[in-house]
Amino acid sequence: MSWYTGLHAKILFDxxxxKHTTLRVGPLAKIWIEPYEKESLRAILCHAKAKKIDYLVVGCGSKMLIKKQKVPLAIRLGSPQFTACKVDDIDIIAGSGTKLAALVNSAYMHGLGGLEFLSGIPATAxxxxxxNAGVGWPERIELGSFVYEVEVMDKNGKIKVLPQNRLSFSYRSSNLRPYIILSVRFKLFKKNKENIKLKIRxxxxxRKKTQELGCFSAGCIFKNVNGISSGRLIDECGLKGRQIGDAVISKKHxxxxxxxxxxxxxxxxxLMRVMKAAVRKRFKLNLEPEVKII
Ligand SMILES: Cc1cc2nc3c(=O)[nH]c(=O)nc-3n(C[C@H](O)[C@H](O)[C@H](O)COP(=O)(O)OP(=O)(O)OC[C@H]3O[C@@H](n4cnc5c(N)ncnc54)[C@H](O)[C@@H]3O)c2cc1C
Incomplete structure (x- = not known):
């Protein structure tokens, strides 16, 4: 019998x-597993730890570039237990697999403001x-500033609730790396629904005006440097349209x-190396990848 026999989960092989990354790049996952509840997730993590199996947690795969040839185990928290959204006064508690579109819609339906900036980001909570997803327009807003507490599971399968004072967020990063996020409590504020709708629009x-939508990308590939837009730096190097194989730098962004x-x-x-080298040569600035290279 295999270790996953009887596990309450959807399991796929190879x-x-x-198929699960927005860049449409990646190898086969030997085992792809979507646990139906926390107990099954715990069993998976304990097995992975005992057998020293590397695993990859996949949300919408919208910030992932998987270079690895082999992924033995991929985990997605996509079942109803992990995608439910509950409203508690001015808080929303979202399962980690909740799509941002559903989260933004839930906030709108309950007249709760704050998360409108997430509209159009193809990601999970x-x-x-x-x-720490965010936008730089019309001002810098980041999701971390709305997070009140996070329920996580550690690599031993232990569940913890991390309150705000144990969380830290920085530009496109957080201190949650050692954990699997199970759910998040966001603290929002009451807002007129019409105004929420206008802001979402x-x-x-x-986004439509400035970004390349409806094609295979991971959004911004590099972080901005010291508040300077990397897109502008790359553009000024004349690289729009540059192509290697079937990868091309967008003409729009x-x-x-x-x-x-x-x-x-x-x-x-x-292509990333070409962009990095050009920006270093022309501006003496070092571009850091925003995409997670795995
Ligand atoms: C068209 C487009 C526009 C975009 N616009 C923006 C934007 O405006 N602002 C912005 O910040 N980003 C943007 N992005 C990038 C992307 O959507 C975000 O970075 C998002 O936060 C990634 O979420 P995800 O669920 O897809 O995570 P994934 O890409 O699946 O995973 C990202 C990382 O988080 C880990 N992870 C995922 N879920 C969990 C979990 N439950 N527990 C533990 N680890 C987990 C993964 O292992 C991986 O290391 C855009 C992407 C696209 C394609």
Missing amino acids: EPLA GGAVML KFLEY ANFIINRGSATANDIVS
Whole structure:
């Protein structure tokens, strides 16, 4: 009998990870597993620890570039237990697998403001909190500032609730790396529904105007440098449209790499090297990847 026999989970074998990342790149996951409840997740983590199996947690895969040739175990928290959203006065408690679109909609339906800036980001609550997702327009707003507490599971399967004073968020990063995020309590504020709707529309319109949507990308590939837009720096190096294999730098937003269909992780990494070298040469600035290279 295999270790997963009888596990309360959806299990797939040799699942193409490319299907689960927005860049559409990745190897097969030997085992792809979606636990139906926390107990099953605990059993998976304990097995992985005992057998020293590397695992990868996948949200929407919208900030992942998987270079690895082999992924023995991929875990997604996509079952109803991990995607439920509950409102408690001005708080929303979202399962980590909740899509941001559902989270924003739930806040709107309950007249709770604050999260409108997440509109159009193709992510899960867990992935977005892990990476402190945010926008720089019309001002810098980050998800971490709305997080009140986070329920996590550690690698031993132990559940903890981390209050605000044990959380730290910085630019596209958090101190939650050692954990699997189970759910997040966001503290919002009461707001007129019409105003929420208007703000959502503004964010979506801005996104449509400035970003390459509807194609395979991971959003911004590099972090901004000292508050300077990396997109602007790359653009000023004249790199829009530069292509390696099937990976191309967007003509609309120079910090977006688009997979035209059959780009490999190596094509994308090579293009990133070209961007980094050009910016270093011209501006003496060091671009840091925003995408998680795995
Ligand atoms: C068109 C487009 C536009 C975008 N716009 C923005 C934007 O405006 N602002 C912005 O910040 N980002 C943006 N992004 C990037 C991306 O959506 C965010 O970085 C998002 O936070 C990633 O969430 P995810 O669920 O897809 O995480 P994934 O990419 O699946 O995972 C990211 C990392 O978090 C880990 N992780 C995921 N879920 C969990 C969990 N439950 N527990 C523990 N670890 C976990 C993964 O292992 C991985 O290391 C954009 C992407 C695209 C494609």
